[in-house]
Amino acid sequence: MRVDVVSLFPEFVAQCAAFGVVGRAQERGLLSLHGWNPRDYAPGNYRRVDDRPFGGGPGMVMLIDPLHDAIEAARAADPREAKVVYLTPQGARLTQAKVRELAAHPRLILLCGRYEGVDERLIEAEVDEELSIGDYVLSGGELAAAVVVDAVARLQEGALNDAESAAQDSFEHGLLDCPHYTRPVEHPLGHVPEVLLSGNHAEIARWRRMESLGRTWLRRPDLLDEQALGKADRALLDAFRARYLQ
Numbered sequence: 001m002r003v004d005v006v007s008l009f010p011e012f013v014a015q016c017a018a019f020g021v022v023g024r025a026q027e028r029g030l031l032s033l034h035g036w037n038p039r040d041y042a043p044g045n046y047r048r049v050d051d052r053p054f055g056g057g058p059g060m061v062m063l064i065d066p067l068h069d070a071i072e073a074a075r076a077a078d079p080r081e082a083k084v085v086y087l088t089p090q091g092a093r094l095t096q097a098k099v100r101e102l103a104a105h106p107r108l109i110l111l112c113g114r115y116e117g118v119d120e121r122l123i124e125a126e127v128d129e130e131l132s133i134g135d136y137v138l139s140g141g142e143l144a145a146a147v148v149v150d151a152v153a154r155l156q157e158g159a160l161n162d163a164e165s166a167a168q169d170s171f172e173h174g175l176l177d178c179p180h181y182t183r184p185v186e187h188p189l190g191h192v193p194e195v196l197l198s199g200n201h202a203e204i205a206r207w208r209r210m211e212s213l214g215r216t217w218l219r220r221p222d223l224l225d226e227q228a229l230g231k232a233d234r235a236l237l238d239a240f241r242a243r244y245l246q
């Protein structure tokens with residue numbers, strides 16, 4: 001998968017992607033990351049990339065042409081068609097389902113805004129999808145781009161080894177993950193649930209599923225469609241609730 005990042009600070013995203021699973025995915029050739037700086041396409045000595053907003057008001061707006069030329073240069077760098085994503089608080093919320101969809105594309109071009117954002121005409125002409133990583137305003141879209149790069153990189157075939165692939169379960173079925181424990185069994189902070197030490201894989205799987213369902217019910221009921229639960233999951237959730245409410 002190729003990801004091109006259009007940003008005034010492309011090295012920012014490259015640095016975020018240089019470590020751990022994402023860095024390893026790059027070393028394995030599973031992901032290639034390329035930066036394009038609109039300032040390199042801004043004319044004149046000042047190489048302007050922003051200007052004051054029409055209609056007045058605070059802040060600055062990123063100019064069309066430097067962004068357009070940077071995006072077109074990125075498109076031309078690889079023959080495969082690219083999906084252009086603009087990171088903005090006004091975008092659709094990024095979810096694991098959306099990440100899975102993005103990860104299936106051969107190419108993404110991530111457009112990072114600064115200042116008050118980007119001239120709407122550029123968005124209308126060049127952007128396929130606007131995405132937000134949350135309801136807050138960052139100083140730049142680069143952190144959001146780094147989030148997208150990280151999330152899609154770990155879904156590339158071969159990016160995670162077996163021990164890490166379990167982490168994908170957390171949203172495979174749209175539920176929160178179960179709690180995790182490791183050595184020591186006994187610690188001043190508490191003990192490990194007995195079922196996890198039992199070696200009974202069926203019971204362990206049942207416990208983990210019940211914890212995932214229960215945690216989702218407690219912490220993110222918006223993620224839980226109880227009507228869509230099967231009979232077994234409904235029984236597990238009832239058991240969790242009975243224990244929690246006793």
Ligand SMILES: Nc1nonc1C(=O)N[C@H]1C[C@@H]1c1ccc(S(N)(=O)=O)cc1
Pocket residue numbers: 087088089090113114115116117118131132133134135136137138139140141144
């Ligand atoms: N949250 C986010 N999820 O992804 N990007 C996020 C973000 O905050 N980006 C900000 C730097 C850029 C930006 C873009 C657009 C607007 S505006 N005027 O359209 O509201 C404001 C700020």
